[in-house]
Amino acid sequence: MVASVEEVSSSLVREYLSRKGLKRTIACMDEEHPRTEASINNRSQLRETLHIEDLYRKNKVDKSPFKTLLEIIVKHHIEQFVSLEPNDTKADEITSAVVCGKQSKIRPETEEECPSQPSYRSLMCEQDGLSSHDHIASANDSDCQKSQPLIPFLENNVSFGQRKPDINTMKPEDTQRSRSNRIRRGMMAGPVPQESTKKRQSRRAEVSQPLLSKEEENKQAQERLLFTGIHKKNLERSLTGISIADCGGGKPSGRVQSENSNGKVEQNMQKTRNVKTEPNLSDLNVSELVLDDIDDDDLREFSKVSLQRTVAKCQYTGRPMDKQTATELKAVLLGSSLNYFSVEWRNQSFTFSEIPELSYGIVQRKGGPCGVLASIQAFVLKKLLFENTEISYTGLQRLRPSNATRRQCLVLAMAEILWRAGEEKQATVAIKSGKSHFTPSDHFRSEEVLEKIMCFTVDNLKDLQFILEQHIEQFDSGMLGCILLTISAVLSRSVEKVREDMDVPSTTLIGAHGYCTQELVNLLLCGRAASNVFDNDMELDSGNGNMMLLKGIKSHCDVGLLSLFEHYNICKVGAYLKTPSYPIWVVCSESHFSVLFGLQRELLTNEDKGLEFDLYYYDGLANQQEEIRLTISIGNLSQSFQEVDTDLIPPLELCIRTRWKDAFVSWNDTEPLL
Known part of the structure; x- marks a missing residue:
């Protein structure tokens, strides 16, 4: 199948914008020129389609290699162009074609040579759509220029609904007027001074309109x-x-606007x-x-x-973070107001992968906040795969979102998490400001994070989405994106309720080595900072007639969880998390959180033996370079495979079997993650 020139060109431009980090430009391009099934999202395939493998290899060994395919192609053509002889007629004509943006016929060698003209004449000729006669007359009246061949497109082009008058039949005063008009429009050779907006408005206010009828003048x-x-x-x-100064007290700089009996209007500039x-x-x-x-x-x-009116309608007054709230936040997050956020947390934001096959994935820089990232990733996938009605694609095609689409899904995902944490009544968004709002003391360690936060509380979901969208740069590209979302979730739930959700109120949301605790993950997934993953609450007899209440998940969740600890009989994941509303699971394995998801909701209810379906796995920390697709076959696990040493079985497979017992997992030629 021959690739479309338009699709290959679009893919080449997207590859250039992606490698240059121009995210907003790509988003605009995807909105105005959406991707299709024929779009090429793989650089290797794009190189093969353009047949530039040799150029690509040559560029890699260069001392200063270019990063984009478009630059490699341009460099190749420039080098070919420079290799031509300076006095070569062909080179001169190629230069003329490049400058004018068109191809011209090769003139005979016997034709009289014309003096070279500045390049801006040719550009003006193309921009203004002038005929060749106008172009020659406006630049020079020499016979040499009149002998240049005419371009049919420019001759027949009538830009303003009428043909331009012939220069030879024009009167002297008409010619002078035409030349002055061309000078005003910037069509004559030579620099033309640019007028400011203020001058244009002043001239427009003073110009008379003799051609208007009285009725039109009165109306205007x-x-x-x-x-x-x-x-x-x-x-x-x-x-x-x-x-504006009042007419009596101000000093007018122009004529006072008035309307006389004849309906004439004079402009007033004050x-x-x-x-x-x-x-x-x-x-x-x-x-x-x-x-x-x-x-x-x-x-x-x-x-x-x-825009300002729209902002005014949805604007909420932010309140600065006070010292008492900051102290309570640090205590519930880190255990003490003297502790501080690690570098891994401070430098982590919700930045998406630039690998085309994994463009839906959020990249984790270092270990630590993986629980927050995996939870956000799960809800982004929920929005992208099952709730985004603006995308007409289905299934796997939805995993190739544009920059604008995935950013919008991120906003909706964060809004859903915060709204659920606020019991769907209210939510609070933490935004970093530019100044400190309180002075730290000896009992509060300063790190210029909580001191500079403004809190915006809203009471409806639309306003919450609006505020997040207005400050999305702080979350997807700022240094504190992960911290800001975590603080927002705690404030939406409130510090008091977060402590009530826990089995032990002194438990922290960020544990040893900066890892996320189960309480923090449950807060993001279910809206409550429960300490356990089983269904509902349990009472535990601690002896001497004392009963301890263990708090679990209260209802079905949209996004589920699978845990390797269940394989080792350390915990029991209940049906509320194991069978969520959508086929998306946060996977807890080896003190790390990642995401496992499917494309069909039917696999949640169909437990028949012999059922086969695909699941996709994404780990933002594993430097994943390609899509990992797992084929799950229920009831096909052989007895010989069950006797294999568990140390050789990938932990992800063990997690999957806590949900689908005796499931055989095929990695489809992908290297298993051990």
Whole structure:
């Protein structure tokens, strides 16, 4: 199958943007030009399609190799171009074609040579869509230039619905007017001074309109009066913090706007003075504005107004972190206000993988906060695979999301976790600010984390999603993304309720060596910091008639959990976690958390022997370079395999068999993880 030129080109551009780290540009491209099944997401396949394996190998051995395929291709063509002789006619014509953006015919050698022209003339010729006659007349009137061949496309192109007048039939005054118009539009050779927006607006205000009828003038006059007289004061005060001087007290810089009996309107330009008051967004009413003669700059300004009104509707007043709350947070997270977050926690954010096959995966830099990352990863997969209605793809195609899609899924995943922790009544988002809000003391170790946090509490899910989206950079690319989400979850639940959820109130959410405890994972998965993974609560007789209450999972969870400790009979994972609402499990194995997930929800209810299905495994810490697909066959575990030494069985398989007994696991030519 021959690859599409458009798809290969798009894939080449995406590879360049990805290697350069231009995430926002890729997101915009994916929105305007979405990926299809024919898109190439593998660099090796892209090299084979373009037949540039030799160029790629040559680039790798270079002293300064390029990182992108597009740069390698460009370098190759530039080197070929430079290798041509300087006086080669072919080289000159290639240069002309590159500059003008088109191919021209090769002129005969007997043709009279023309003096070289600046390159910006050719660019102007292409940008303005001029005919060859206009281009020659605007630059030079020499016969040599008139002898240049015409380009049919430019001759027949009528940009403004009418043909340009012939220069030879124009009157002297028309010619002069045409030349001045071309100079104003930047079509004549030579530098043209650029006008500022303020000058353009001033000129537009003073220019007369003799061609308008009285009826049209009256209509425009009414519109200008309505805009200027009613809304201009409120608009400028709200947007820029300035107020218009009153006609009696201010010093007008132009003519006062008035309407005479004939309906003629004179423009009024009035000076403004700066004031130090904050913008009053409540005075804005953009829906009632009547606009006249709006250019691109004005449209951008009014877009800002619309955005500010949206922010104003959803804005919540943040409260700074106080010392008492910070002390309680450190105690429940780290055990003492004198302890501090490790480097692994401070440097961890929710950054997605740049490997195309694993673009859905969140990368973990170092060990420690794997429980938080795996929990977030599980809910991102839930949004991506089962709840994202904007994607028309199904199954495995959903595991190749665009940057915009996976970022949106991250926002929705964090919002769901925090909303559940707040019992679906309220939630708190911790955002880092630029200044400290309290002074640490001897009983509180300062590390410039909790001191600089602002807390935003909301009482509905939409506003929660809005706040997270507005500050998503602090979570997916900031240094403290993992810490901020953990603090937000604790504050949403409240420190008091987190301690009530635990068997022992003095338990911490971050254990030895910076590992996540089961309480923290349960808080993120189920909304409660329970200490156990069995269903409901249990009473344990501790002797002497004393009963100890062991707290477990209260109800079915959307995302489940499988534990290697259950294989060793250390704990028992209940059905609430083992059979979640979606086929996604956080896997606890060897003091590390990772994610196991399927694409079909039917496998949760079908327990028939002989059933075969695929599960996918992702570990953000294992430097995973390729997709790991496991084929699970229920009831096909042979007796000889059961007698194999368990030390040679991958721990992941043992975890899977706690959910599907006697399941045979095929790694599908992937190296098993021991």
